[in-house]
Amino acid sequence: MVTVCKHTKFEGMKTFAQNILLFLALPSFLMAQDPVIQTGEVLQCEKVFSASRDELVALWKKNKVSRYMVPVRYDVDVYEILYTSRYPNGNVVSTSGLLFVPVMPEKARRPLLMFNHGTQIRHERKVGMRAEQAICMGFAADGYVVAMPDYFGIGKGEGIHIYQHAESEAQANIDMIRALRKLEDSLHLRLNEQLFISGYSQGGHAAMATHKFIEECYAEEFKVTASAPMSGAYDMTGVQSRVMFEEYSHPAYLPYLLSGYNEVYRLFSDIRRIFKSPYDTLVKHFYDGKTRFDEINKRLPSVPAQMIHDDLVEQFRSNPNFSFLQVLRQNDVYDWRPQSPMMLCYCQADEQVDYRNSLVAYKAMKAKGSRHVYLTHAGKKFNHFKCALYSVLYTKFFFDSFRKGRKYGSRGPIVKRMILGVAKAFAD
Numbered sequence: 001m002v003t004v005c006k007h008t009k010f011e012g013m014k015t016f017a018q019n020i021l022l023f024l025a026l027p028s029f030l031m032a033q034d035p036v037i038q039t040g041e042v043l044q045c046e047k048v049f050s051a052s053r054d055e056l057v058a059l060w061k062k063n064k065v066s067r068y069m070v071p072v073r074y075d076v077d078v079y080e081i082l083y084t085s086r087y088p089n090g091n092v093v094s095t096s097g098l099l100f101v102p103v104m105p106e107k108a109r110r111p112l113l114m115f116n117h118g119t120q121i122r123h124e125r126k127v128g129m130r131a132e133q134a135i136c137m138g139f140a141a142d143g144y145v146v147a148m149p150d151y152f153g154i155g156k157g158e159g160i161h162i163y164q165h166a167e168s169e170a171q172a173n174i175d176m177i178r179a180l181r182k183l184e185d186s187l188h189l190r191l192n193e194q195l196f197i198s199g200y201s202q203g204g205h206a207a208m209a210t211h212k213f214i215e216e217c218y219a220e221e222f223k224v225t226a227s228a229p230m231s232g233a234y235d236m237t238g239v240q241s242r243v244m245f246e247e248y249s250h251p252a253y254l255p256y257l258l259s260g261y262n263e264v265y266r267l268f269s270d271i272r273r274i275f276k277s278p279y280d281t282l283v284k285h286f287y288d289g290k291t292r293f294d295e296i297n298k299r300l301p302s303v304p305a306q307m308i309h310d311d312l313v314e315q316f317r318s319n320p321n322f323s324f325l326q327v328l329r330q331n332d333v334y335d336w337r338p339q340s341p342m343m344l345c346y347c348q349a350d351e352q353v354d355y356r357n358s359l360v361a362y363k364a365m366k367a368k369g370s371r372h373v374y375l376t377h378a379g380k381k382f383n384h385f386k387c388a389l390y391s392v393l394y395t396k397f398f399f400d401s402f403r404k405g406r407k408y409g410s411r412g413p414i415v416k417r418m419i420l421g422v423a424k425a426f427a428d
Helices: 016-025 028-033 053-060 131-140 166-182 202-217 239-245 253-265 279-286 295-297 310-318 323-330 356-367 386-405 414-428
Strands: 040-049 076-086 092-101 110-116 145-149 191-200 226-230 342-347 373-379
Touching: 016 239, 040 053, 040 166, 053 131, 076 131, 076 166, 076 373, 092 166, 110 131, 110 166, 110 202, 110 386, 131 145, 145 166, 166 191, 166 202, 191 202, 191 386, 202 226, 202 342, 239 310, 253 279, 253 323, 310 323, 342 356, 342 386, 356 373, 373 386, 373 414, 386 414
Parallel strands: 110 145, 110 191, 191 226, 226 342, 342 373
Antiparallel strands: 040 076, 076 092, 092 145
C-alpha cells in the first residue's frame, strides 16, 4: 500500500442540515477565529465511569489476573469524548471514543496509549470493565493514559462504519490525539512525550495504519514511540483474501467489508448487485447496527465466496485490475518501513485472522530496512479470543520497557516472560 496523504472523495451522505448542526455545536471561540470547521476539536467530554484501585484489585482476583504481571497502582476515571474528524468524503463529522485516565499525583507525567478495538458491528457501545475496556483499564491502572477511538459509525459518532479501511481508522486516531491535547489541562492529563499505538484484530490493522499514516503524513506533528499491532489482517490482498474461498468461522466479515468499501469507493451503484439470492436482500437487513455477528454468521454460507456472483469471484481470481482487488490493495498496511519500533503479535491457531499476516508484514518491513521490528508468537494453540489475552501481556511488557528507558524497547523482564511461558504451556 502506498499512502496518499489526502482524503478519498465520494458523494457524501451528510445533508446540509447536518453540517449546519455540527457547525453550531462547535465552540463559539473557534467559529469566531476560523469559519472553516477543524478536525480534532472537542465537542463534548463527560466522565461516564470510575473504578477505584480496590475495585480493580477485586476484578483482577475474580478473573485470576496476576497483579505482578499487570500492576494495579491507581484509580481510573473514564471519559467519553466527542470530537471532530474527517470522514472519507471530506466532510467533518462528530466522532466518539473513550478515555481512561489514571488518578495520579499532580506532577506525574504519563504516556499516551492509543488502543484500537476489534471488529464491532453493533453501533451501541456500553461502558464498563469487560473485554477490551478491561484491557484499557489494565494499562491505565499502571499509569498509562489510554484512548480508545470508536472509529466512524460506532459509539456516538456520525457516519457509517467502514470496516478495515486504513485511512479512516488512522484519521479517527489522529484526530482523537489532537482532541486530547486540547483536554490536557482541563482533565489534568499531564502527558509526556511517549506515544504508543496498539490494538487487536481489526484494531491490529487500525494500529498499523495509524503508525503508518503518522510517519508518512504527520511526522512533523506526532512522534510514535512504539507500536504493537496484534493479530491484524495487514495483507488484505494476499494472506487474508484466501479465507473467502475456504471454510471460515466468520463469513459475516465479507459483506461488512464490501458494504463499507462500496460506501467509499462506489464500486457498484447498488450493493445488492454483488450478492446472489437470497443474500442480496438479507445483507442489507442484517447490517443494521443492531444484529449480532453470531446471528449473521448462522445465516451465511461457511465459504464466503459462495454468496458472491460467480462472475465477480472469477474477476477477483483472474483480473489484477479488478476494482475490488485494487481497493483492497489500497488498504494493505504491511509493505512499508517503520522508523519507530514495532512488535507484531500473533497466534498460529488463530481461526479468524491468518497468522501469516504477521509473518508477511515482518518479512516486508525487514526487507525494506526496518531495524527495530520484532515478531512475537503469543501461542501455538490459542484461538482468536485466547490469543488476545497473551498478546496484550507481551505488548505491555514491550511498552513498559520504553517507560524504563529502553530506546528501542525489549521483550520485557525475563522472569515475567518465563511465568507467561509456563502459563501458556498449561493453557495449551
